[in-house]
Amino acid sequence: MIGAAGTAAAVRAGRLTAAAATEQALADIAARDGRTNAFTAVTPERARAEAAAVDAAIAAGRDPGPLAGVPYAVKNLYDLAGLTTLAGSIIERDRPPAARDAFLVRRLHAAGAVCLGALNMDEYAYGFTTENHHYGPARNPHDPARMAGGSSGGSAAAVAAGLVPLTLGSDTNGSIRVPASLCGIFGLKPTYGRLSRGGSYLFAASFDHLGPFARDVADLALAYDALQGADAEDPAQQWRAVEPVSGVLDAGTAGLRIAVADGHFARNGHAEAFAAAEAVSRGLGTTARIEIPEAARGRAAAFLITMAEGGNLHLPDLRTRPDDFDPMTRDRFLAGALLPAHWLQQAQRVRAAYRAAVLKLFDEVDVILTPATPYVAPPIGQDMIEVDGERIPVRPNLGIYTQPISCIGLPAMAVPIADPAGIGAPHGLPIGVQVIAAPWREDVLFRVAGALERAGIVAAPTPAR
Amino acid sequence: MSTEFSAEAYAKAAAAAIRLPLDARHLPGVAFNLALAARMAAVIEGMPLGPADEAAPVFVAGREPPR
Structure with a gap:
């Protein structure tokens, strides 16, 4: 098409x-x-x-x-x-x-x-x-x-x-x-x-x-x-x-300071996720690394605020027709409606402090790269997965790298690796990299994505029909 | 008095407080998710915060609509 x-x-x-x-x-x-x-x-x-x-x-x-x-x-x-x-x-x-x-x-x-x-x-x-x-x-x-x-x-x-x-x-x-x-x-x-x-x-x-x-x-x-x-x-x-x-889109990346995120973003996933980020950073000619401070706390704050806001939003239906909810969401919404106020308020204060810490990074860099997901697409119905030697629930962990970024509203783009098999992705399945910029700098994301696309590093792989 | 978190007992008490009928069939799933939330709460509990650390949402009394 x-x-x-x-x-x-x-x-x-x-x-x-x-x-x-x-x-x-x-x-x-x-x-x-x-x-x-x-x-x-x-x-x-x-x-x-x-x-x-x-x-x-x-x-x-x-x-x-x-x-x-x-x-x-x-x-x-x-x-x-x-x-x-x-x-x-x-x-x-x-x-x-x-x-x-x-x-x-x-x-x-x-x-x-x-x-x-x-x-x-x-x-x-x-x-x-x-x-x-x-x-x-x-x-x-x-x-x-x-x-x-x-x-x-x-x-x-x-x-x-x-x-x-x-x-x-x-x-x-x-x-x-x-x-x-x-x-x-x-x-x-x-x-x-x-x-x-x-x-x-x-x-x-x-x-x-x-x-x-x-x-x-x-x-x-x-x-x-x-x-x-x-x-x-x-x-x-x-x-x-x-x-x-x-x-x-054709402006190139000259003058942009680009780094790959370390710490939280260099753990919690499979080899293909890190290989994808590495391929993109290599394509952009950068070896710089940067630590996003308190990312795990940012993710935890987002987790709790999401639960509470979602639970509150759906409380009228949770009270009267809980069995009409999808079993995949119902118990989380019910639990979200019950969270102690302290957890929510603490999460909102952590969110603000975490945002302040991350915004300081943009004095040093213009673009941060992380894996977009911790692994390629799991089979439908799979509940658990092994990560870093531990069996963990497969579904919530899919957001491990994205959740700390949306928590503080930063613009981000997922870009697909053009040749997933070439970076060792299992079965040659697709995987993407998350490109992150400072607030209101979507233009920077598009400059980076445009350069990566021209270099043949990112592109949408064509599925077999 | 024990401060250990019992997710099931808490779920029942908090549900009553907000008039949320909690079916016994849903209780294990709710308790599981509350226990998960408790682990997340423990993660943010350790963040060093002072009295000047305000919450992220800041109330705005009003603003000019776009023209």
Whole structure:
């Protein structure tokens, strides 16, 4: 399938109609999504109407937008007008359909993109695997017996399988970066407060971020540029001017101080995770190492705050219909509702102190590299895994490297190793590296990703069909 | 008095305090997750904090909406 930039260029130049691009994508989803279970709803009527409007704009000589005719889909916690927002649950199935699109969906619509449907996820975004008991697991396109990652598993699987070139997800503790790594694609978690979350189903609001997935850096940049914009309805959004990144992809990394994270980020994983970070640092010509202070405490703080915010959010349903929750999330939400106030307040104070300590690092470096996940995609249903000589639960550990970063809202991008077999990844399965920058410096992430892509070090591996 | 954390006993008492009916079938899973949370709480307990270390969320009385 051609990418977002290629599709938009062809549609804008009149070489392809948005209607034809849409029909092709709809046919592809119908034929192939059974393998990945990425979609929970396909919206052909909406897609055909949006595509017709793009083609009509071109026929009338109007600018159809930078994403003209580009098929995309969204995690099913984004509001799509006329569709009930499930957030991966059956509880929400009883609610009325959304009255209007989420803010970011409105942004993509205004840019000419065509929405094809809603995507699978962990219930209420509380998980790293998308082994959803209600709607079935999202399957990894590189091996359908393995996890796609989560909680935005459908968003990553749909892009990795080539069903759509662009999707949106959410990331509270790693839910964009983890599935991007396991499925071998690019995923961006912008700075906390950058993109509006208006019209999305929250999970733990003080950590909730939204962002895009794509198969290459140019497509990710195109999407990110279109998604920016101020929304008075998101109380956490910082109403900054739009800062486009599509123009910096070729800027190179000259002048950037880059280091690989040590300590917490050099433990807790398998050899392929560290080999991936090493391959990227070698490609960027750096041997510098840096310690992110108190990362384990930052992760613990995020763990507790997430539990408490999630438990509080769902308390009315936990009181009246606990058996309608996914067994994978229910007991965690119940426990989260019960946490002592001291644990939560201590976590919030640790979070602030940890943030202050980490922000000082950016006096010394501009970019920090860590593995994105501690291992390649585990088989669906696997409960335990051996790490550093110890048997530990496989699922929570998937967020070991992402959780300390979203805890303090730093912008981060998961970039996929182009040749996973070449770095020794088991079965040649995909794995990604997390690229981290100072707050509001998404441009730096895109410069680094662009340079790595040009050097052939990162790229989305193609799954066998 | 013992300060050892009994997750099951705590779960029952705290659930009653917030009017959360806790089914006996769910209690082992809830206790497991509370015990895990207790381990995380022990990790952050050791952070050196002083009276000036405020919590991360800072209340804002109001702000100008975007134009």
